[in-house]
Amino acid sequence: MEFRILGPLEVVAGTEQLDIGGTRQHITLANLLLDANRVVTVDRLAEAIYGIDLPPTARAQVQICISSLRRLFAAHGGADIITTQSRGYVIRVDEGRLDAQRFEALSLRARRARDSGDMDQAVHAYREALALWRSDEALDGIDSRPVQSAASRLNEERITTNEDCIQLELDLGRHEALIGELTLLVERYPLRERLRGQLMLALYRADRRAEALQVYRLARETMIEELGIEPNEQLQRLEHAILTAAPGLDPPGRPATVAAQPPPAAAPMPVAAPFMLPSAIADFTGRRKQIDAIERELALAAEDPGRFAVPIVVVAGKGGIGKTTVAVHAAHTVADRYPDGRLFADLHGGASRQASPIHVLERFLRTLGVPGNAMPESLEERAEIYRALLADRKTLVVLDNAAGESQVQPLLPGTRASAVIITSRSRLGGLAGAIHLDIGIFDVDQSIELLERIAGVERVRSEIESARALAELCGHLPLALRIAGARLAARPHWRIEQLVSRLADETRRLDELNHGDMGIRASLSLTYESVGEGARRLFRRLAILDSGIFSVWTGAALLDASFFEAEDLFDELADAQLIEAVAGHGPHSAYRFHDLVRVFARECLVAEETAAERKAALGRVLGGLLFISQAAHRRVFGGDYVQIHSDAERWVLPDKLTAELVADPFAWYESERLSLVSGIRQAAQAGFTDVSWDLAISAVTLFEERVYLDDWRETHEVALAATRQAADVRGQAAMLYSRGSLKLTEKRLSEARHDYEEALRLFAEVGEDEGTALVLQNMGLLDRISGRFEESAARFQRALEIFTRTGDQVAAAFVLHNLAQLRLDSGDPEGADGLLSEALVLSRRGGSKRLEAQVLYRMGHTFLERHEPGPAVEVFETALTMVRQVGDPSGETHVLHGLGVALLRQGDTVRAEEALRESVRLGRSVGDRLAEGRSLLGLGDLAIARRDAGHAIAHCEQALAIFKSISTPTFEARAQASLAEARSLLASADRLGETGELVG
Template identity: 40%
Template sequence: MSTTVTRRAGCPDERPGGDAAEKWRYGILGALEVHHGSRPAAVERPRHRAVLTWLLLHADRPVTTEQLVDAVWGENPVATARGRVHAAVSELRKTLRTGGSQPLVSRTGGYCLLTREADVDVVRFRQGLDAARRLSCGGDPAGAASALREGLGLWRGTALAGLEAPFAEAARAHLEEERFAAQELLADLELSLGRHQELVPELGAVLDRYPTREGIAERLVLALYRSGRQTDALAVIRRVRLRLGEEYGLDPGRSIGDLESAVLRGDPALLGVPGAGTRETAAVAPGAPAGPPEQQPAGPLPGEGPAQAPARDFDPSLAPDMSPCSVALPFRPAQLPPTVADFAGRCAELRELQGLLRHAAGQPGECGLRVCAVTGPGGIGKTALALHAAHRTAAHFPDGQLHADLRGGDRAPAAPTEVLAAFLRALGVPAGAVPAEEEARAALYRSVLAHRRVLVVLDDARDVTQIRPLLPGSGRCAVVVTGRGKLAGLLGAHRLDLERLDDTEAHALFAGIVGRRRAAAEPEATAEVLTACAGLPLALRIAAARLTVRRHWTVAALAARLGDHVRTLDELHVDDLAVRTCFATSYRRLPAPDGSERTPDPARAFRLLGIAPGSMISLAAAAALFDLSPARTEAVLEQLVDAGLLESPAPGRYRLHELLRLFAAERAAAEESQAARRAAIGRVTDWYLSSRVEADALPFPGRPRTAPPAVPLTSYREDRLVADGGAGLRAAG
């Protein structure tokens, strides 16, 4: 659940009045607090506190009454829930009204809490985190640590403390994860500044709150070791191992085991400067003494004092012999775009993808790189699944997450050399040290990521040649690639080929957006909408979004509009989202024929499939439709399958998604002449009639035919397709 409270589109620029001293202050990083200037505002009733908290979590964005009902009562709202929400909002308005201004304003079907002129603790906390990352990247770790401490100082305990509402637990967990990430970053910065002893009690307190968080345990071990407390460092590791075993029956990850071994042998690498956000031990600067701290002579250690060069000054070209571990990340890149809060379905695929990523993070570095390819047609939910799994497993990649939109559907997809430059800068390599050549950039990229655990998400890949330069070399990294094509050349990748949602998943997605009660109130109409959307997540989201902003529409009204096939694709459009546009992107990517008869036109084949009778077609029937030989027909059909525009449920059998079929028929009407369309329909219709005549003759060889075949079957199929009556009927489609 997102808790961003910056201004969003949808609420006009309305500003509550009042000077800075009298502005509203809201706090959710602890128990809910509301102040106007120095005066507290009483919000005492639990329902009112839940409504205000939900509005703060979605501040500056319209919130519908239906969403508030679901937030406050969950799956079992009382009959008077809507009225109680209106009453709660009315009371909150009385509390928040000052000087004639009103921050809680009405919107169509709901409300919007304006906070642009207010002080919201979670906003200030996130601003501090962003500032810390910028300062760290700019070579000011002390300033970054100060910004983080200021942001963390806003926390007054557990987020949303004392709030009891269906949404509270998920929101609380999300905010606590953000707090934990900030504490990890602060620990990395303080370690880089040599403040090891001062950091020990702070990290000890954090580990008491999160006793099984291995990342904090590793940082505490490093701080203790550098403070000369080798025995205490080992005790922390043993305590974490015992806790994990008792509570979950698990062993610690390989990383903490390696750290324990390094402490036991007094590995000198433990005395180096760790890159911010990395759990790997950094290489020791040349000439650094070896052995545990208690055996070292007095004086500054590597990483202590002003003589230590900041990580941003690293120039790989000037230090070719340095270990890849010595390249310190100025901060952990966290580039994953937000995931959708109402993600639904794909339970099996999500579990599988998460398991693969967790396994990849824990495997030895010498193992092969784990690449997961999520493929499927446009609108099938590839990006949503990839990002949802990536966010859920991000903690297993403590050195950060990289993300790139490869724009595979654009006429000018992202060039690998540009993506590599952006990745290198995000990883802390100065712009002046980024090589000009793609091959050199790829080599440096692999070197910087060596011995680190980073998750790389490459979204909307056009083909394998665009992906290969962007693959890390380390087996402890993982890559998730999404693409409309099959990406068959991505050797060794684990593949998830997404298909349409089943009825249960489709209903969960649709009802989760429009509201479960609204969907349940019109079950038949809801079923008709799901049928019209044909299990395509993008279509379901658009249909649900249209109902959400049209509170007076019934589900049946939308079902009727979607049921008119002439306007179905027109209806599946909202703002910048459109099913037709999504399909057009895949259609434009089809290769053009080279003019020779040996290369059929896949775009034309796709168009003709849109006007063929039925969504299923056999290879032989398609050959008649295209007026091609079986071999050339199969080649062009498989080309459409690889492009994500056609399904192949069995060898020689092909299926066009219902919505894609409507789009293909549109393109046929626009790009094929009427004569060409009539000829194609005539060929496939004659083929179906002829195949049935021949199949009927097989069990009754002596009975005369009622009509001769209009089209010789041998023109479009192999003889074995009608070797018996059943096979002939199947071949007829």
């Protein structure tokens, strides 16, 4: 398959020209081919299709175009030509299968032949390269500004190659054959002065001197009429030489013509190369990797034979991060590679009055020698002259603080002889072929080094801890550090600690970070004003939230907008470096503020949003958090089981989005953990009491599973205090019940009983049956652990009656399997069997895999009680697979214990030991002391079976200590019995040793 872009876009498979499709497919394929074998971002493709006003469906439309092209190529044996990468797509084009690549390779071959002196071979290669062009314009007919911008560089390369070829042929004496071609080229490119000169020379050498002079006169008229300038000095000197029949104009092999007039005056001295770079930064610190990357990328671009376009490096980062410093330092570092000039312009991208490209071009053109009276008026004409002047020059252009692609496009040279370094708060993804370099904040050592360079090494090192605190308060942002260092340098009598104290007050921090014409607030304000109103509203409302990480859905809630609207605004803020992406993609994308940016956002929030607007936005986020948290709980348990909820208003998300968010519920819980904890506290502080306690109880699914006991305790204390202050009896009862469950988990049994009893009283007071049943169920568990079997059975039975009446099948199944355990504890495995069968049916009907695994676990113990280890092993192994599938490490701990005991009963001591040791490890990692103790006791029994008295005693003593610490009399008794057996085994071994009967 061959691809052709040197003319209208074509794809040829064998002898068949393929039908690419509509306009969008043409634009998409053109963009991919312009950067063949390199990643082209989705954003760049979307902008190429739609321009800067992207519709909400832009990304989807790009995917549709890619799919269409893939189907087309697959139908002709090219299924893997377009591949998906992390940020976009790559079209894989083999060497020689793209005409533009062949053009560049032939042009390179021609230049090498010319440099080695083989002029005929050079001309042959040049002509072969030019023959690849099927029209005067690359990608002719594609109406897309980014495509045409990139194509214009190809066009420039073509005409430059044509000029180089013609010059060689003139040197070989082929002037007469070139006149027709040159005449057409001059008509096509009337402002190309080199072509005019070549036509004049060819005509003169063909003894058509008058026509040669006429070409000059027409050139002068055109230049003055269209550009207001005289022809360049080379063309003027050529006219003079023709008038005087200068010997140097004669073709090769012809005797020199006798001059009719004195020889022309010597050419003037060349104008000095412009040097507009700012001074190098004396205290430049760090950034060695970034400087090396810029040097490396520019060097690679210059050596890449497949590159047509000017090399561009975009240095992106937030305001104050040091982009300009890096760019200027890099420019000074590589300046020697660009002897023909270094141009610099501050484009004021974040300001309300950005630098206009037409004015920047005026500065550049004047610097390059174009006088004011010859300056064209239009942007396009100035850009044409600018590219023409730089066409053969090695010039470095630094464009600082660019607002966007449209601002820099007219300022880009036309050939790869030059290079461009751009700084911007946006990544400028629409610049074809640009190399992107993101600049981050300093690390601690770099921050300290910068402070030392500005404020003095001895001063900083004498207060190193205060200096570290100062760097932290500056957020390790280079501009903030410079300001802090400058303030210290200006006040030698200050201690660093004094400035730290002043910066500690967040409300004054931006006031303190101001010195001379440097200021953080001013820098951030420029960026803030540069984004749209929607992005500004989202930016300041994000400051409402105390959590440090923001998911995209929170932006939708803050604005009461759709997810896709919020996603676009997050992208806009991230492009402007006001926030930064930290994780995920799509619905799982997450962002955060830099510390100083958060301070600024809060200032904007207070200044521009009313208290009512702030509270309403917070309420929507908290309502959304509650809505998704409950959806995650349902995903874990198969339904809205074993929970009690408030009537708090939820902010409802679309079903499809919700399903995507909680597809892996614990992954969502983990990603939103900080948001949950801070949200519960903010809800309590803002008066959303019902949200606070409901969110706290919903979050227990995570806290219990991942053993975040500190989070469980903290959130419940906060929510309980809020319910008491608001006199919310039902909320108090819910929090006491849930806090009791925490204490039960921690085996603080007496404290758990106190909370349960108070919760039971409050639920009865408000007539809450479901809550009453939940408390009775857990009190039954507490009684069973404490050895109060009759009280336990009675509570379980009362809870079962309520759950049966309310239709909570999963809760009923949970009670049944606990009643079954009571039967097992009482030595009635047959009675347990029937209860477990009923529980298994209910758990499956309710769709709770987690509870189904727990029921199977109990069934395994039933088989053990009936002395049937084989079936027990099978059931435990099934349960183990299930708990691992649902991600239940606590359940896995208990199942491994059961499996270890069953394997021991089977006599498989090796596998039994593996299971029991893994159970001990997991029990310790999740903080389940009961499971840890039981597995240690199992290892003790295993050691007894092996007659290893020493290990048996050690394991049993550890298990006994755990059971005593968590007050579990039943397991204490079992541990005491096993310990006594281990000690008896040791005593027996000692007696055998004394009589000499023990051998080996």
